[in-house]
Amino acid sequence: MTAQFFAPVAAPQHPRAAFADRHIGPSPDDQARMLAAVGYSGVDALIADAVPAAIRTGRPLDLPPALSESAALDRLRELAARNTVLTSMIGLGYHGTTTPGVIMRNVLENPGWYTAYTPYQPEISQGRLEALLNFQTVVSDLTGLPVANASMLDEATAAAEGMALAHRVSKRGSGDRSEARKPDPHSGGLGGATQKDTEPGTFLVDADALPQTVEVVRTRAVPLGIEVVVADLSGGLPDGDFFGVLLQYPGASGAVRDLEPVIAQAHERGAQAVVAADLLALTLLRPPGESGADIAVGSAQRFGVPYGFGGPHAGYMAVRDGIQRQLPGRLVGVSVDADGAPAHRLALQTREQHIRREKATSNICTAQVLLAVMASMYAVYHGPDGLAAIAQRTHRRAAEIAAGLRAGGVDVVHGAFFDTVLARVPGRAAEVVAAARERRVNLRPVDADHVAVACDETTLPVHVTAVLEAFGAAPAAETPVEAIPDDLRRESPYLTHPVFHAHRSETAMLRYLRRLQDRDVALDRSMIPLGSCTMKLNATAEMEPVTWPEFANIHPFAPVDQAAGYVELIGELEDALAEITGYAKVSVQPNAGSQGELAGLLAIRGYHASRGDERRDVCLIPSSAHGTNAASAVMAGMRVVVVKCDEGGNVDLDDLHAKIGRHGDRLAAIMVTYPSTHGVFEETITDVCAAVHDAGGQVYVDGANLNALVGLARPGEFGSDVSHLNLHKTFCIPHGGGGPGVGPIGVREHLAPFLPNHPLRAEAGPDTGVGPISAAPWGSAGILPISWAYIAMMGPDGLRAATEGAIVAANYLAARLGPHYPILYTGRNGLVAHECIADLRKITKETGITAEDVAKRLIDYGFHAPTLSFPVAGTLMIEPTESEDLTELDRFCDAMIEIRREIQRVADGGYDRADNPLKNAPHTAACLLSDDWKHAYTREEAAYPLPALREDKYWPPVRRVDQAHGDRNLVCSCPPPEAFED
Template identity: 60%
Template sequence: NLRDFGDGSLGIALDEVTTADDVDNLFKVFNRGAPPEFTTRGLSERGGAPELPVWARRTTPYLEHEVFNRYHSETEMLRYLHRLESRDLSLNTSMIPLGSCTMKLNATSQMAGVTWPEIGRLHPFAPVDQARGYTTLFAELEQWLAEISGFVATSLQPNSGAQGEYTGLLTIRAYHEDRGEQQRNVCLIPASAHGTNPASAVMAGMKVVVVKSTDAGTIDLVDLEAKASEHGDDLAVIMVTYPSTHGVFEEEIRDVCRIVHEHGGLVYLDGANLNAQVGLARPGDYGADVCHINLHKTFAIPHGGGGPGMGPICVNEKLEPYLPGHPMHRVGGEKAIGPVSAAPWGSASILVISWAYIAMLGPDGVRRASELAILGANYMAKRLEDHFDILYRGDNGLVAHEFIVDLRPLKRGTGISEEDVAKRLIDYGFHAPTVSFPVIGTLMIEPTESEPKEELDRFVDALVSIHAEIQQVEMGTADATDNVLKNAPHTAAMCTADEWFHAYSRSQAAYPTDWTRAFKFWPPVRRVDNAYGDRNLVCSCPPVEAYAEGEAE
């Protein structure tokens, strides 16, 4: 495809996959379909091509890092990649119980599509008639997501959950402005909200007002009513997460929506925890006007290593006209806001993963996934309640798909912190849960539906064993500072050193259970200073001296 600028000029883009035959075909097009008297290869062999202009020539060295010059065969490269892989505790080692992250299995059958050239090699601005399969995929996925969430329309454009929040808030602003209520710019946000919520609201030009939480971790309806009344004429929206970030279903979610609607505002539902309600509850049915869906959580797109994510938004009839448009393709509503990402359907090539997830599971399967996620979390919470405090539960004594373990009482009595427990879990072969979010001094655990009961039991057994280790500190049978928790994690280099100066054995350090003897994940490094690392960024590229030398030149 060539780009027609409309003024008689054309844009031609060539890249590393363009072949000489491609260029020859292009010459043929400009020669009215007849082969020209020359070929690309002939021109190359003849020479005489104009030199690259000075301004386009690179003057700085490149690929100087040692890693680019060390591995010169496939054997060496494969071994290098495997060494890197072996340093990472991933889902192929054990469960990753990160709360509020939904680290479920990314099934191979769902992932296969991203490797197909029909999926991966199509330009995002290609004419629609050349992407009929893609347009079918878009239409079906938009319909499925709208049906799952209880809305009427979907935009696949947002590239992340936070971008979905931002997009949803922009549609709400457009809705109010279209009604002549430009003054509505107040966004109510519960104290338990995800950190991205206030950031997205500010980005969308709104004023954030915080709503208190009750001691049970739910939205304080009295405070909500007061804030909604106080800002009634200016109220634009409330951003609410369901189930809440505290891991409980808000029993009063319909009342929350009603109060905001009565004061002229709309309801934004943060879909971060949608994995607890697919096939069980629909945001559009209990009062939300818009929600975003983290396809990289609930619908199986991988999100380790930072992405890519997808955060489509689903909306009701009020907001459908304002869904984002795009200058290159006809997408969005009749009164569309501007595009929120570079491509009209966002990171389109990974949508095939979520399409495959829903298509293969079907309505019964996606519902079953949510049921198992909730069941697994409640099973673990029940087993752990005799050893740790479970911070929040619903009125029925149950949690949602995740729960919070409160370690603050143990810390006060022993000095053992949530970080110590998280690091000790590595010795047991587990990735840590979410630490100190949304409550400082806690661990947030989310098992997902992907884990069998045996793995849930193994993780619970690890925490129960760690609780016994904490009790040893509490009773004085283990040193308060030199113990298996304060020194965790224990590396192979540490445990095999010639000298051992600790009050506990190497066996206690490295092999706390039978399963760690059968298969041991060795952490590549010991504990790092998190605060120092956050405040002192260290480049892993060429040494700092290399940059100093460049400046001197």
Template identity: 60%
Template sequence: MVCDLTGMATANASMLDESTAVAEAMLLARRASGSTSNVFLVDSDAFAQTLAIVAGRAEPLGIEIVSTDFQGDIPECFGAFIQYPGSSGRLWNPTKAIEAIHAKDALAIVAADLLALTLVISPGEMAADIAVGTSQRFGIPLGFGGPHAGYLAVRSGLERQMPGRLIGVSKDAQGDPAYRLTLQTREQHIRRDKATSNICTAQVLLAVMAGMFAVYHGPEGLRAIARDVATKTSGLAAALKAAGHHVVHGEFFDTITIKTPGAAQALVKRAADAGVLLHLVDDDTVSLSLDETTVGEHTGVLKGTLEQQLAEIFELSDYTGQSGPSALPADVVRSSSYLEHPVFHSHHSETSMMRYLKHLADKDYALDRGMIALGSCTMKLNAATEMEAVSWPEFSGLHPFAPLEDTQGYLVMISHLETWLGELTGYDSVSLQPNAGSQGEYAGLLAIRGYHRSRADHHRDVCLIPSSAHGTNAASAVLAGMKVVVVACNERGDVDIDDVKAKIAEHAENLAALMVTYPSTHGVYEHGIRDITDAVHAAGGQVYIDGANLNALVGYARYGDIGGDVSHLNLHKTFCIPHGGGGPGVGPVGAKAHLAPFLPGHPMAQMDVHPPFDARSEHAGTVVHGGAPVSQAPYGSASILPIPWAYVRMMGPDGLARATASAVLAANYVATSLKDHYDVLYTGDQGLVAHEAVIDIRPLTQATGITVDDVAKRLVDYGFHAPTMSFPVAGTLMIEPTESEDLGELDRFIDAMIAIREEADQVAAGLWPAEDNPLVNAPHTAARVTSTDWSHPYSRELACYPSALRLRGETSHSMAAMPGVASKYWPPVGRVDQAFGDRNLVCSCPPIEAFA
């Protein structure tokens, strides 16, 4: 969808929002441009929130931002960003400006409106290098700012410079097409501080929703929506002009800017009294936009319709919602085709759409099928009660920049969460703005940077990071303008305190921060954590504690009490926001009082103080967050905040502590049950783990030849999603069952792991050949086990029903009556050929026939 509409070769799996997508595109241009300039040009007609994000991202990296309208000569630069259409509604053809940008050996970035692109020429047709934007208007609620799926697409040749996840087409063991994450060597979990971005995942749920919006409407439907928007906006502009109003631009798509000297504020108030929000540009200017929700078949006769309201607000005596001729410039009208793939022409009834979505969902292994024990991901239950409020229009329908008086309920809820999270973590102030854990890391490190610079310690730029840390840590530190120094871990998986002290001594004068995860990424509680944090503080550094593993701590300990100065949390993990497939997420950042002034602010926030409402004093809070924004909306992905609010409110402090205890107990139950069959790589006191266990498969590989890939894929045949593989140590599985799983499910998983060990031993004993056995051939698809040709030295039943076959040996029941047979999860593809996918990069939909 994105590639077709933008005219680009490759699009990634989504970005966090449009504004941060522009910032990521700026960094992509810096990497890929042949220019030696340090200047980045930004469109003076860009959105204010985007300009603020770009400026904040540029400052730590020493990039100079220059604003321009692209009408004169282009200065030396490495990249330039054009808003298309502009925030004022102005629509023009930037082809010649892009030519001038290329003449400077710079890359051209176009932030394009996807709906407008159904009518106007694409960035690719203008020879742009990168296209970015948001898919929000493709069926995604405003939601007070998010979550929305941003997009980023590039011309051919820039694929390996892209940030974020990239889905490509490879083939499976039978040669059938199979999707996979491709070119992962660009990403933070592999390249760490050399990664193209700190982004871990993005807004996959929202990207799916936007994509399905296009599937349902198809190119004709989208074009019709856009045409209605354009002609209705043109009709309103004509009525405004006829009534004597000064409409600034004569060529536009859906946005009108109106000059009204000295009267803008009064006009905005009159509109608000009538229930319509206008954008106050300045004291002399207002603007408004129309979309498909405002261009229905209205007569304008019934009082209360939008047409009637606009007529009264602007004193348009004859306006009843008439359409007018399109106001698109002739030289931008699109003639090229798009969305020609059959999927965009096949599902235009609600019934067909429902079945198509179910068809896709059936290919996925989700929590409704069984445990997803992905270590470090905390795939816990997302209760329906917690999620119900997300669909309420009072939450989903609010504009992110709505006036203060219209947002009181949201601000009270946000205040509750800020206060509760502060109490749970031991921090004095919390910002909910970061819309991912990676952005929370970045915000926390910027706060540390801002603190040091406020004390004239500009030289403090060294960040110590353990070798076991999440890859986002190192990538975030680089984005914050810091130099990464790696700290060793010992054989127990703990941070090596002696090495920490040695690195502190070596870099004491320039030490900015230490980033450390607690409990550790190896799944153990480190008793030396306080010694580490004390040593950093003694050297003048700050301590960033990564909150990825907070699910093992809530109710028992607090980061602020063990020496943390700042931390990000993952509301999509510990506090139950669904994030299967990769988003949405919320990564709030909490800080001690001395760092709080440097937490992310926002130029368009309804309130500058935190919390917006202090429940104790019953007044507004007093802490002002003055750092650069990290998300395009003041409160990030606000519309999913009711989920953690409901979770904390229903659980209460005792329930949260019980959840932590249950999660840790579950992990130790699994580890203890498996220790006679696999090596548990890291343990703490009494041989116990925290909330996750790292199982070492390398000894099994040495003894039997069976690899971690074989074990992971065979688990699919047993009805499980594989745990996290080869992180934090290659050749291991990291298992995190969470508190959501009952004893029966834990036992089912343990039995499967033990059975897989026994199968591996049978390979070693020569029962099956090393190159042809149930493990190396896993997972087994339905097509494979029902094929006429079956030449393997093990039965079809063992291939696809291994758990049932073991149970059947203990009973006289038929196979069909065994648990899990009728409800079996069938993998849609066999084992994917990873190397083939990287060698043959294909990131667009193959024809339907390929999957027949």
């Protein structure tokens, strides 16, 4: 623990220690009533009966006392002041941009957008789904490829996913790798493939690709057995066989080259062409799709999303026709609702890793929705003409620098470029960079003889002059010549849809954003009781520092001494997380929970390899696990063996021992979620850990449910070797409609040498690390102040109280709902952990009313549904969190109980089994006002099933969405306005 960890500042502590009291919803009196309903007189007694003694920690959290909100913000201001914000002209995929104020205030800083959940329930997600459809349209139009997804985690991981996609579809690849090995009936569900089972082949990467992209691709290729060859492709393709090629457009050096000949050569050899392209450049340059690219990847960061020291930013992927059904990540499509009206929804890949598990083509289960929304709105705000003007101005500044350099006798390496000028200054690179820094401009030293200068939307004439002075040159007298070749200039139109032309005034833009926000349900409207997702309070004080310039405007590759405040904050956060989890070391680089899973498994893989145990490639995974676990294991080059669960939802120890015995010295690891995805504290977790360790394996505890352990138990103490932590769940980073997330990993000492590292930042990880997992050295560093602030303001006592509050709330809901809906799994003394599963299977069998019907009917009551049919089909998994007060908990219970009464009316014959408020839910205002009301129940029963709804009613914008129609008729870019006419 560092001596200055959350160091107190001079600001006074206010009398009400306050923050934990405001974060935890129920008052002490309310909590006493909740405990009484469960049958307990105090929280200590409940925790003693719910949490197994074997996992309980023997020491309290060694963290400083809680800071007040004002004191925490003062400390964050101190850290921010240690960052030095210079004008960054470094490039490498990160560029200065101006976020329009109307987008900053009404999206990034608006809880109506940042507290929304992933749009699994489309009827109450139409606003953000439309925004994402706009994003897909922007990417599709600019890349010239027909289908784009709803965002990726960053450019480098998008390129790695592009490699995997190219491998699946290439004639020279092995096809769909997930199908390459059939299940072994004796293995308990063997899935995935190892290097020996396939012919992975070679992936060719242009030497002018971004260096962080090259290394992330290498990291992802190694466990898959794919060879990555980096070569200069400016003169064409080298000899040899390969299944795909990655090209950078423009190159990292700034060079703009005609890609068509190289892509044609790749196609002649049966290879797929992946192009990493700059979206702003594509407003002026011929799009990759017109040059024959199969896949385009990149980042939308420069469309109004601040640097944030590396993230979060929205990556993207677009594909040619014919391979869209293998597109990883999320895809928003257009379907119809029950009345035939157009409605948006997630298409094809919705939670595919949960459905297909070890056969999934990717482990990505989320996106960068909030940042994709910002980028899409940036395009809506500026329109095609505005984007082109920004691109022209950016290019003009680069041309001015090139002209001044040439006039001053400096050699400009490339004659064709967009925004980046590469200058040759033999032996003078360090001198030039230092001179620029004295003028408060950061340039990029490529090597001792070359300096790169990248221009962007924020580059001004004063910056041009400062750069030229650093080289010993001056602005050229003549008007600079444009550096984009005529034969590479874009001629095709883009962003022709009316949405990119209709909101030119700020008033119109403001109202458009408000209209979309009003179509959704987020935490600012009501609780979101999603099991396994922890949708809790994201306090304003936690969110405030994210947009401070000292945090928002730092380039991830700026000199590290300019980010001293960031480095200190990250160190303090990593130390705090290590103390909370009981691990020796934490890395915050993984920028999603799925990436944390992969990083943890790669650490285990590296550890075994360091001991000469390369044979260990079997990963045991309980049948109750998150589907991402199995997908991540396959990506890490492991074979998945499923371990059964018993009737109580626990890992079946007999089956575990049988699987360990069967696989012997091939056992690499077990991945187990604790508390389990079934919502119980398994009593035998220490036995599970011991059995795996005795066989030479490692234990991976999925930290998705860490919010039920903080302050009570530490995975690193009760037997785990590595965990990923969801900062977007336990530690209050908001979901943002399906991203951003942060999935850092904690490891015990022996795995620390195998944490992620980074090619451009030695400080980001050990030399012996597995390579970079994400594009930026510290992942989505821009949102780490949120979790820092949460821990600092809660303090050790508040963190423990939050955990206890979550367990109390879950058991209170189970007690209230249990008489109406059977609770599927309980632990010792009939208690649950932080969530409970309501089982509707018997109800469905008797009445025909399904869990989905209940989920849709909850919309009429103003609630987002619990998690539907996961981990058990026909159930609802409910998680109340600690931050919902008793009034809201009771309001949700009242809605669920009233719905149960409606179900009973179906059972009793009072409602028709096919025509009732549940089967027809949700009900829009339009359908209720229709003259053609033919239902046996009344409009009032449909709209106002509880009296309180007359005071505050959410009206869904569409009726139940036809999911199958949307998959059969895939529409994934903005449809024409006529589609929405009545």
